[in-house]
């Protein structure tokens with residue numbers, strides 16, 4: 063198979079791959095920002111005393127975790143227009159990834175907050191801090207440190223998941239590979255190249271995770287996800 | 288206030304508390320006067336921590352009245368957050384903020400809760416840390432301090448709020464023996480300045496030195512109460528005698 067592996071075609075398609083890579087990077091970045099927003103809201107709901115908020119957050123998180131991302135993507139892609147909301151594919155894709163990843167981010171944040179010892183809360187309470195002050199001054203700064211490594215792990219998952227957007231014809235990295243595969247009947251060239259690019263992104267994010275662990279003074283062993 | 292009966296700084300009147308079906312505080316009636324130092328002792332599980340944790344609302348009481356600094360706990364008119372700024376609480380496990388330096392630990396609540404200007408709070412914080420013998424540890428993080436040093440920072444953290452009452456829950460029982468006295472010395476100094484204090488401890492030297500009263504608890508009830516002299520040299524009940532013989536043995 064390798065004797066007719068065409069590096070020439072890959073080089074010919076390189077601008078397309080470059081475009082796809084850039085799109086994958088920024089749409090992942092946007093989706094991750096969205097996931098953080100969704101995750102923070104869900105985590106806050108999940109930590110409320112009020113049962114209604116908690117049940118709603120848990121139901122959402124379970125629904126996201128129990129169903130395939132592809133189904134969620136199609137649900138939005140075909141469902142939103144029915145509600146009269148016609149959005150560009152790219153926007154639908156970013157919304158889907160944000161909503162999906164947000165459920166996992168919520169659990170990471172919740173675990174981070176719950177990992178802070180009870181005594182920290184009590185120290186804040188005893189000194190007359192309000193709930194908001196306690197969160198802002200005592201709990202979140204400590205939880206933040208613990209959540210950075212698993213959040214970067216989730217970012218890696220999100221980048222890989224973004225490949226599914228090729229199925230709603232967003233021209234990201236995987237789509238570039240598909241084009242090469244179908245235009246020139248060269249699936250090996252197409253998909254090996256995108257695999258190499260994903261590997262590159264993976265090491266980039268992993269490097270960032272390692273760097274942040276060191277910067278935050280955490281044990282590198284704890285950053286594995 | 289409107290109440291005809293004399294109120295102390297801390298006033299328990301017929302207070303009961305349950306954890307599930309467990310009656311952890313049984314009909315507690317106890318009044319602590321301003322500037323008084325009361326030591327609470329008793330066997331493990333007798334309800335000592337629960338008793339003092341009720342005073343700043345870390346635990347809620349079920350029935351009876353608990354009046355602190357003239358305010359009735361559980362009363363809708365009582366602002367609990369406000370009341371807590373008047374009550375310092377020193378934990379057995381220090382509970383310092385690990386992401387803050389010693390000075391920041393001391394100034395955090397004064398700046399954000401008491402709204403004292405930062406510069407002023409920091410000056411006061413430095414003075415307090417010097418007072419507890421930690422002038423050279425101002426910028427150290429809790430993880431860089433020994434247990435005794437951490438507990439002294441925790442006491443300074445409470446004093447930074449200029450509280451009217453200080454509560455201590457076994458402040459020295461998590462410490463290595465050689466560090467106990469450095470913490471007790473600070474507590475004695477606080478007591479001698481006229482602070483109203485309730486201290487859960489088995490340190491009899493401390494009790495004899497500064498306490499006006501020792502309260503002995505067993506199984507959720509106050510079994511005996513008297514001056515340190517009376518209590519340690521002539522305990523009145525079998526249970527307090529048994530307890531004292533146990534803690535005196537080592």
Ligand SMILES: Nc1ncnc2c1ncn2[C@@H]1O[C@H](COP(=O)(O)OP(=O)(O)OP(=O)(O)O)[C@@H](O)[C@H]1O
Pocket residue numbers: 306309311329330331332333334335336337338
């Ligand atoms: N949050 C809780 N839920 C249920 N039971 C509790 C809780 N906290 C304390 N208890 C129980 O209440 C009783 C009194 O506890 P408390 O901590 O006040 O005792 P203590 O005198 O401080 O004991 P120690 O000397 O061990 O600190 C114990 O039987 C304990 O098991």
Ligand SMILES: [Mg+2]
Pocket residue numbers: 335336337456457
């Ligand atoms: Mg206790």
